[in-house]
Amino acid sequence: MTMTELRGVGIGLGVAQGPVARMAEPAPAPSDAPSALTAGEETARVTDAVTAVARELEERGAAAGGAAQEVLEAQAMMAEDPTLADEVNTRLAQGKTGEWAVFDAFASFRNQLSAMGGYLGERAADLDDVAQRVIARLRGVAAPGVPDPGYPFVLVAKDLAPADTALLDLDKVLALITTDGGPTSHTAILAREKSIVAIVGATGATGLREGEMVIVDAAAGVVTTEPTTEELDRAQNRAADRAAAASAPITDGALADGTPVPLLANLGNPEGAAEAVALGAEGVGLFRTEFLFLSSSQAPTIEQQRESYTKLLSAFPGKKVVVRVLDAGADKPLAFLNDAHEENPALGLRGIRALRASEDILREQLTALAEADAATEADLWVMAPMVATVEESRYFVDIARDYGIKTAGVMVEVPSSALLADRILADADFASIGTNDLTQYTLAADRLLGSVATFQDPWHPAVLRLIREVGEAGRINGKPVGICGEAAADPLLAVVLVGLGATSLSMAPTAIADVRATLLEHTIDQARAIADAALAADGAASARFAAQQAANR
Ligand code: PEP
Ligand code: MG
16 A cells, blocks of 8 residues: 655656656855955856856756756846845945855845746745755855766656746656745756656645655646555556557547547747647647747837747648637736736736726737738737626627737636627637636635645546536537646546537647547547536536546447
């Protein structure tokens, strides 16, 4: 029998096993005793250390490429941020050591970032890493980093710095477990991009011993300690099945009876397009435009946006590309859109509500999209996030059509719009269900909050009923209903979603192979029967179990 199970948030669907190697704990905090050097000498030391760390981060970024490079370059900029330098110099002028000045100045900055919460809050760990690196250099010791026990291992850390994740040796690191960090932390983003089996936010992992054997099951978000031989065998078989799915020929998504189920990609920037095509994406089901906006203090110009959208659309000639207009607010706050303080930002001026309050931003985005559409061969669809009412849906569809957008639809992420999907789809051209938010709002559980993570499960029959409602509304109105939340990346749940009426599935490109393989095992009638079994359950775990039973019948 298994001794312990630790839970966290699984990234991707992989499973791996191996001995634990722990990341070294950060060095102790420096003391605030006065420096024996002059303030000028300390300033020179700190400047040298900061410059060296920034260059090293840039070099690591250049070696890693891709999203990692952007993250590391952003960290290098943090290291050399002039405001931070002023803060450090103020402390040096008071006679403190370079080590303490860096420690204290960075800590006060990180506390401000953490207090902002959401996406910015998760950048606080990046700042900590920069501070640790500068302090290590001032002390003349090695920067904290990934261990090398001499054999392949499961890496256990508090949270991984982007600099470490970027250069992980995938032949040695079998899986990753972090005690901190949420699904939108950089560790999670980079693990997803590199297809590393990972579980983040596994608070119980602090107790894992060096060298002990564990199974890391990302699909279930569970770390099994002291596994039995049967458990190890089962995990090995699952890993082998995944490897077989990954090497199976790339075909268009379909059920066993030939019913087509287009498999589309969720993308956050145009650079991801080539990899998505290589993994067999038949188009894009969700392009998240907020990543274009998040790094700037004001909205990008129409020209900048047009360039980015043109790049994206050009990668998919003749294919469907669904672009979502800006979804700002809640976990993705934007200073120029979400300035008012909100106690409950997820229930506040978010998504289409925020755009409506700053309609010029929406109009500029639609202008850029229409121009990119005219210049390319892709089949552009545009949708609005967080639509809660029929009236909001009409508002968006009308304004999109005014700009010449041919296919305008809405995301169903709020229970109210799922329940009234028949009215929404009488007018909108399509619906795309965002299961991440739909689950958050149905179960009243903040998707970023670890303490309520067990509620955030799209298998819950209440969520499935709402999806069935939308599927049925699509059928009656003859309109497509896609799924673009994480749920579509869970192979068995993907079958259930098709059984509930979804006509396409969109997911992280690395999940496509598994979903394709599983869809091919079931006919549409079987998919409906599996969905019925899940719907009849009382809770998420029993729905998953019932679906597994029905699928094996
Ligand atoms: C969703 O909510 O399921 C979704 C796809 O949108 P996001 O995750 O970007 O909020
Ligand atoms: Mg959403």
